[in-house]
Amino acid sequence: MTVTIKDVARLAGVSPSSVCRALADPGQVRPGTRERVLAAARELAYSPNRAARSLSTGRTGNIGVVLPDMANPVFPGIVKAVQTQARKADHAVFLSDVEEDPALEVHMIRTLAKQVDGFLLCSPRSSDGHLRSFADQTPIVVLNRRVGRVPSVTADNADGMLQAVTHLHALGHRRLAYVAGPRTSWSNRERTRSLRQAAASFGIELVETGHVPPELEGGVAIADVVVASGATAAVTYNDLIALGMLNRLHARGIGVPGEMSVVGFDGILMSGLVSPALTTVAVPMEQLGRVGVDLLLELLAGRRTGSIRRVLPTRLLVRASTGPAPHR
Amino acid sequence: MTVTIKDVARLAGVSPSSVCRALADPGQVRPGTRERVLAAARELAYSPNRAARSLSTGRTGNIGVVLPDMANPVFPGIVKAVQTQARKADHAVFLSDVEEDPALEVHMIRTLAKQVDGFLLCSPRSSDGHLRSFADQTPIVVLNRRVGRVPSVTADNADGMLQAVTHLHALGHRRLAYVAGPRTSWSNRERTRSLRQAAASFGIELVETGHVPPELEGGVAIADVVVASGATAAVTYNDLIALGMLNRLHARGIGVPGEMSVVGFDGILMSGLVSPALTTVAVPMEQLGRVGVDLLLELLAGRRTGSIRRVLPTRLLVRASTGPAPHR
DNA sequence: TTGAAAGCGCTACCAA
DNA sequence: TTGGTAGCGCTTTCAA
Numbered sequence: 001m002t003v004t005i006k007d008v009a010r011l012a013g014v015s016p017s018s019v020c021r022a023l024a025d026p027g028q029v030r031p032g033t034r035e036r037v038l039a040a041a042r043e044l045a046y047s048p049n050r051a052a053r054s055l056s057t058g059r060t061g062n063i064g065v066v067l068p069d070m071a072n073p074v075f076p077g078i079v080k081a082v083q084t085q086a087r088k089a090d091h092a093v094f095l096s097d098v099e100e101d102p103a104l105e106v107h108m109i110r111t112l113a114k115q116v117d118g119f120l121l122c123s124p125r126s127s128d129g130h131l132r133s134f135a136d137q138t139p140i141v142v143l144n145r146r147v148g149r150v151p152s153v154t155a156d157n158a159d160g161m162l163q164a165v166t167h168l169h170a171l172g173h174r175r176l177a178y179v180a181g182p183r184t185s186w187s188n189r190e191r192t193r194s195l196r197q198a199a200a201s202f203g204i205e206l207v208e209t210g211h212v213p214p215e216l217e218g219g220v221a222i223a224d225v226v227v228a229s230g231a232t233a234a235v236t237y238n239d240l241i242a243l244g245m246l247n248r249l250h251a252r253g254i255g256v257p258g259e260m261s262v263v264g265f266d267g268i269l270m271s272g273l274v275s276p277a278l279t280t281v282a283v284p285m286e287q288l289g290r291v292g293v294d295l296l297l298e299l300l301a302g303r304r305t306g307s308i309r310r311v312l313p314t315r316l317l318v319r320a321s322t323g324p325a326p327h328r
Numbered sequence: 329m330t331v332t333i334k335d336v337a338r339l340a341g342v343s344p345s346s347v348c349r350a351l352a353d354p355g356q357v358r359p360g361t362r363e364r365v366l367a368a369a370r371e372l373a374y375s376p377n378r379a380a381r382s383l384s385t386g387r388t389g390n391i392g393v394v395l396p397d398m399a400n401p402v403f404p405g406i407v408k409a410v411q412t413q414a415r416k417a418d419h420a421v422f423l424s425d426v427e428e429d430p431a432l433e434v435h436m437i438r439t440l441a442k443q444v445d446g447f448l449l450c451s452p453r454s455s456d457g458h459l460r461s462f463a464d465q466t467p468i469v470v471l472n473r474r475v476g477r478v479p480s481v482t483a484d485n486a487d488g489m490l491q492a493v494t495h496l497h498a499l500g501h502r503r504l505a506y507v508a509g510p511r512t513s514w515s516n517r518e519r520t521r522s523l524r525q526a527a528a529s530f531g532i533e534l535v536e537t538g539h540v541p542p543e544l545e546g547g548v549a550i551a552d553v554v555v556a557s558g559a560t561a562a563v564t565y566n567d568l569i570a571l572g573m574l575n576r577l578h579a580r581g582i583g584v585p586g587e588m589s590v591v592g593f594d595g596i597l598m599s600g601l602v603s604p605a606l607t608t609v610a611v612p613m614e615q616l617g618r619v620g621v622d623l624l625l626e627l628l629a630g631r632r633t634g635s636i637r638r639v640l641p642t643r644l645l646v647r648a649s650t651g652p653a654p655h656r
Numbered sequence: 657t658t659g660a661a662a663g664c665g666c667t668a669c670c671a672a
Numbered sequence: 673t674t675g676g677t678a679g680c681g682c683t684t685t686c687a688a
Contacts, residue, residue: 002442004665015675020667030673049442051379051388052665055680060379062443065423070408073401080398083425092440094390095423097411112420114330114377114681115390216597243601269544270598273571332681343659348683358657380681383664442665 003044012040023048050092054115063296064094064116066108068125072214072240073268074285078122078143081289089297091117100213102126102184113138118296120289121145125184141296143288145186149307151299153292157187160281160314161194164235164263167279167316169202172325173233173261177207177226179245181214181237188237191265195235207231212241219244227254232325233261239271242278246321257323267317276320284312331372340368351376378420382443391624392422392444394436396453400542400568401596402613406450406471409617417625419445428541430454430512441466445628448620449473453512469624471616473514477635479627481620485515488609488642489522492563492591495607495644497530500653501561501589505535505554507573509542509565516565519593523563535559540569547572555582560653561589567599570606574649585651595645604648612640 009016014033022029022037029037040046054060065082067075079095086093094112098105102125109119118139124131128147134140135150142152168176178195181188192208199206207229212218219241226234226245236242242264249256256262256276264271267282291310298304337344342361350357350365357365368374382388391414395403407423414421422440426433430453437447446467452459456475462468463478470480496504506523509516520536527534535557540546547569554562554573564570570592577584584590584604592599595610619638626632 002665005667006665016666017668017675017677018673021674024667028673033673045438047438047442049383049665050439051382051443052680053667054379055383055665055682056667058680062422070404070411073404076398076401076404079423080425083398083423084427087436092443093423095393095407095411095421097408099412108415110373110375111378114375115379115420247601270601273544273575273598274601275603330681333683334681344682345659345661345684346657349658352683356657361657377681380664381683383666383681384683386664 002049003046005046005048007044008037008040008046011044012036059300060115060117061090062092062094062116063293064096064109064112064119065122066096066098066105066112066119066124067122068098068100068105069214070097072238073270074238074266074283075122077268077285078289078292081286082120082293085290085293086297089293091297098125100125100182100184106130109134117300120292120296123185123187125182139296139299141292141299143292146309147186151295151308153288153295153310153312155187155283155288156311156314157190158194158197160265160283160316161191161235162198163314163316164265164279164281165195165198165202165204167318167322168233168235168261168263169204171233171261171322173204174325175205175207175231175233177209177229177231177234179209179219179222179226179234179236179241180211181218181241183211185214185237191237212237214238215240216244216247219246220248223248223252227252227260231260233263233322235263235265237265239264239266239268239278239280242280242321243270243274246274246276246278256321259326261322261325263322272317272319279319279322280317281314282317283314287312330377331374333374333376335372336365336368336374339372340364387628388443388445389418390420390422390444391621392424392437392440392447393450394424394426394433394440394447394452395450396426396428396433397542398425400566401598402566402594402611403450405596405613406617406620409614410448410621413618413621414625417621419625426453428453428510428512434458437462446624448617448624451513451515453510467624467627469620469627471620474637475514479623479636481616481623481638481640483515483611483616484639484642485518486522486525488593488611488644489519489563490526491642491644492593492607492609493523493526493530493532495646495650496561496563496589496591497532499561499589499650501532502653503533503535503559503561505537505557505559505562507537507547507550507554507562507564507569508539509546509569511539513542513565519565540565542566543568544572544575547574548576551576551580555580555588559588561591561650563591563593565593567592567594567596567606567608570608570649571598571602574602574604574606584649587654589650589653591650600645600647607647607650608645609642610645611642615640
């Protein structure tokens with residue numbers, strides 16, 4: 001049924017070792033032999049068993065990608081870039097959606113660990129301690145989080161928030177609401193911190209409305225609270241929340257940006273298609289993914305070691321959901 | 329560094345074989361022994377090497393998911409459901425985005441084949457011949473396509489199109505444009521066929537504007553052609569194309585649904601958030617994924633054999649992008 | 657109930 | 673340049 005290296009060897013009239021060399025190390029074998037091996041391999045449609053190979057070499061040719069929620073459009077964007085980049089390096093991708101659950105995240109990392117050469121952890125939700133201990137045992141690149149000396153690729157959340165607040169301040173907003181995302185999210189902590197700092201530096205009053213799930217429903221649920229807060233503008237943890245808010249505001253007949261300005265974060269495709277289109281801080285998702293895998297692959301190849309931190313720029317996309325603060 | 333079954337055996341004072349049994353077959357080993365083995369395993373944080381296991385058992389515990397484009401929101405939806413379902417059965421997921429490229433699809437299936445127990449091929453783009461030959465060698469469930477006797481899960485495209493046309497006919501539309509998707513897409517062929525049939529049965533004139541990539545840009549690019557066709561309503565291969573069209577129509581100041589009605593297909597989340605919201609034929613994506621894996625897992629467990637075809641219902645979501653046909 | 661041994665497919669070392 | 677051999681971690685006979 002399944003064709004092995006032995007079958008190829010027999011057909012080519014050489015030993016399995018030679019087949020192995022001919023396939024791996026074209027230099028170490030006489031041209032004529034290589035021809036015959038390659039011909040035999042092609043004829044039998046031989047494709048090596050990478051799992052078996054990994055037993056001897058210790059390298060699987062796989063990378064593990066772990067993320068909190070495929071339903072959040074930022075992650076497909078990242079995954080897509082990762083796939084493309086990984087394939088170029090002839091690596092396959094194990095994907096695990098851990099449903100925003102830190103315990104599940106830890107579990108999946110453990111079970112996948114032996115089958116991958118390294119991990120790309122996207123916005124991981126588990127503790128610093130866990131992540132550090134994983135990083136001690138296997139190559140890891142973390143996306144959207146910084147933890148100890150673990151190599152990471154992040155977006156410049158602070159600058160993004162600063163751009164957003166500068167924009168809102170210029171429009172006359174002096175009372176701002178922030179709708180936070182998951183407590184387990186490092187990005188949320190970063191964004192919260194940066195927003196507080198930016199608001200303070202502009203003398204803007206900040207109302208924090210509490211944490212919601214990073215989904216449309218989260219935004220729908222918190223919209224009324226934001227309205228009641230007396231803020232003239234809201235910044236949300238991410239675009240999904242902002243879009244949910246827009247929906248609810250529209251349903252209540254509250255004008256955007258006439259009565260309330262809304263700023264999202266991430267710059268997902270959808271944010272530009274709704275109307276009013278959402279002003280948002282764009283994070284270069286594809287680039288995050290691409291840079292992340294590249295870094296991981298370098299780590300695996302031993303061409304890099306130790307701690308690397310890459311921070312990618314964010315930029316504010318000003319669209320129709322923000323406008324001058326209403327007079328009160 | 330890495331802890332193997334031998335380490336556990338040594339610590340528990342038994343042979344590797346016993347460790348194996350204690351872990352796999354709790355019945356075949358004396359309770360006391362099992363206790364010691366489990367304790368040792370826990371102490372060493374032992375986690376079996378599934379790749380090694382697969383060498384002896386012939387089963388990997390992995391399933392391969394292959395899809396044409398992560399950027400199309402239908403696929404993250406499917407993948408998410410697949411992940412959840414696969415995890416329940418303790419299976420991990422290999423993911424491959426083949427970028428709408430049939431040749432790449434074939435290549436990835438070949439290279440992944442040895443590392444998975446079976447495949448879930450989502451909207452595969454390669455030829456019937458290839459798919460049949462893969463299905464002969466390894467368990468496969470195909471989503472959004474029917475090919476030979478290969479087990480499949482599809483949506484009821486025909487009924488969806490019939491619902492759409494019935495709706496448009498009731499609104500007075502008598503000249504309809506269809507914007508087709510990829511030629512390589514079975515769903516596109518199905519939808520085209522069904523639409524022709526439905527239109528004919530209602531005596532509606534159908535203008536086919538040609539194929540576009542199943543992306544926003546495809547819709548943007550074809551919008552002007554649709555307008556020039558003199559149709560009063562357009563049905564598109566999928567929601568992304570429809571959303572792209574809405575964008576372009578809006579930019580040109582063409583009223584929707586006043587001057588042109590638009591119907592999409594798939595029912596992606598985004599379709600409900602734009603304005604006007606998109607009338608679309610909803611495909612139960614999560615269910616597709618769930619049913620697909622379940623079927624595959626049954627196949628793997630040998631609890632099912634032969635050809636199974638599941639067809640899931642679609643339903644028309646009537647929203648703001650469709651209205652009465654303009655008088656001409 | 658347990659251990660020894662063989663073998664899954666592949667690679668890598670050592671001789672020849 | 674080539675073949676034989678050992679071994680990667682695990683499972684699965686086969687005996688004891």
